[in-house]
Amino acid sequence: MVIAGANRMLGRAAASQTQTPPPTSEICVARWSRVVLVAMVIAAAGSGGPGREPQPSQPPSDSERMKSSLTPLGPPVSRDRVIDSFPKWYTPEACLQLREHFHGQVSAACQCRNTGTVGFCKNVFDRDYKATIGVDFEIERFEIAGIPYSLQIWDTAGQEKFKCIASAYYRGAQVIITAFDLTDVQTLEHTRQWLEDALKENEAGSCFVFLVGTKKDLLSGASCQQAEAEAVHLAKEMQAEYWSVSAKTGENVKAFFSRVAALAFEQSVLQDLERWSSARLQVGDGDLIRMEGSPPETQESKRPSGLGCC
Ligand SMILES: Nc1nc2c(ncn2[C@@H]2O[C@H](COP(=O)(O)OP(=O)(O)OP(=O)(O)O)[C@@H](O)[C@H]2O)c(=O)[nH]1
Numbered sequence: 001m002v003i004a005g006a007n008r009m010l011g012r013a014a015a016s017q018t019q020t021p022p023p024t025s026e027i028c029v030a031r032w033s034r035v036v037l038v039a040m041v042i043a044a045a046g047s048g049g050p051g052r053e054p055q056p057s058q059p060p061s062d063s064e065r066m067k068s069s070l071t072p073l074g075p076p077v078s079r080d081r082v083i084d085s086f087p088k089w090y091t092p093e094a095c096l097q098l099r100e101h102f103h104g105q106v107s108a109a110c111q112c113r114n115t116g117t118v119g120f121c122k123n124v125f126d127r128d129y130k131a132t133i134g135v136d137f138e139i140e141r142f143e144i145a146g147i148p149y150s151l152q153i154w155d156t157a158g159q160e161k162f163k164c165i166a167s168a169y170y171r172g173a174q175v176i177i178t179a180f181d182l183t184d185v186q187t188l189e190h191t192r193q194w195l196e197d198a199l200k201e202n203e204a205g206s207c208f209v210f211l212v213g214t215k216k217d218l219l220s221g222a223s224c225q226q227a228e229a230e231a232v233h234l235a236k237e238m239q240a241e242y243w244s245v246s247a248k249t250g251e252n253v254k255a256f257f258s259r260v261a262a263l264a265f266e267q268s269v270l271q272d273l274e275r276w277s278s279a280r281l282q283v284g285d286g287d288l289i290r291m292e293g294s295p296p297e298t299q300e301s302k303r304p305s306g307l308g309c310c
Contacts (some may be wrong), residue, residue, distance in 0.1 A: 076143070080254055083144045086266075087259040090252065091228075094211070094235035094242035097263065102145060106269045110145035135169050140257065144265045151261055158190075163197070170201035174264050175208045182213040182227045182244060188234060195238055208263050209240040212256065217246040 086102050089095035101107065136155040141148065154173075156166035170176075176198045180187040191211060199207070213231050216224070228244055235242035241259075245252040 077141045077148070081140070081142045083142060083258050083262050083265075087255060087262050089241060089259070090243040090256070091232055091235075091241075094232045094240065096239065096241060102262070103266055103270060105273055106266050107145065109269060109273060110147050135166060140261070142258075142261045142265070144262055147265070147269075149261065149265045149268075151257075151264065158194075167197055167201065170198040173198065173202055173207050174267065175210065175260050176202075177210040177212055177260070178240075179212040179214050180231070182215050182224070182231075183218050185227060185230060188213075188227075188231060191234070192238070195240070208260070208267070209238055210256075210260065211235040211238060211240040211242050213242075213244040214247060216244045216251055217248045 086100055088100065089098065092098060102110075135157065138153040138155070140151045140153060142151065143149070154169045156162070156169055176195065178191040178194045178198070180191050195209065199209075211231060211234065213227065219227060224244075228242075231244075232242050234240075243252060243256045243259075245256055247253065
């Protein structure tokens with residue numbers, strides 16, 4: 001099954017990623033989280049240290065996937081990846097998070113700060129369709145409320161013949177994005193199956209779910225409204241948040257990925273705050289969320305890791 005928009009949309013949004021991470025001397029908290037694209041689903045992620053990103057050729061191991069990663073402070077991210085305020089939804093009818101601010105605990109833990117910015121993302125739209133073979137992988141770096149944060153984006157193939165490969169990448173996703181072609185309502189139906197497959201591999205209620213209609217540039221007026229109304233209806237059933245985007249014009253792409261990143265970031269911080277509730281948490285010099293004390297004993301924390309807690 002082919003859903004248009006996934007790769008190219010990612011290409012645009014996943015931009016100038018894959019820069020070499022800095023040395024792991026300073027550490028901040030960000031949980032592994034992944035975005036799985038079910039034919040276009042994403043999983044968000046905190047980036048690991050040098051050489052610690054999972055390789056695109058194989059699904060991440062349990063330790064890579066589950067451990068709370070300790071993100072080194074990186075070089076400044078590009079200006080359009082800086083998120084200072086909680087990004088808004090696209091459709092209030094199909095949105096589970098209508099609030100407009102970061103969770104109070106997250107705002108308190110993070111000290112917003114301005115950073116210098118360098119560069120802009122590559123802005124590519126490819127009109128030729130090249131099928132995803134199995135899975136594509138991108139890392140997109142953000143700065144959210146002054147804290148460096150990375151999304152790992154696993155774009156799984158939409159074609160039926162790659163289904164087995166794709167499903168190996170669903171587990172441990174923090175965000176699931178399932179996409180369809182707004183100009184072909186039949187593709188909307190397929191999103192149910194992709195979502196079901198992705199949810200099977202994850203704990204109930206552990207993922208943010210997004211339904212995304214692509215090729216918005218090809219529709220307007222009543223036909224666009226009609227397609228969106230059907231999508232919003234399905235999104236409500238799926239307990240998903242709905243977005244319409246265009247990879248070609250870039251409409252809503254940045255806003256969408258900002259929203260995904262912000263929700264994933266907030267959840268990561270809240271989970272880490274909960275896990276470390278007995279420890280003292282502090283934002284160090286505006287650069288890092290710094291933990292002191294011992295985290296609760298978990299299987300994760302018992303695993304040997306080169307990334308110690310600061
Ligand atoms: N006009 C227009 N074309 C688009 C848009 N998004 C994708 N396309 C085109 O649709 C075709 C398929 O896009 P892909 O993103 O590769 O589709 P996909 O669903 O990811 O495909 P698989 O990864 O193989 O599942 C390509 O020819 C793209 O150029 C869009 O927003 N507008």
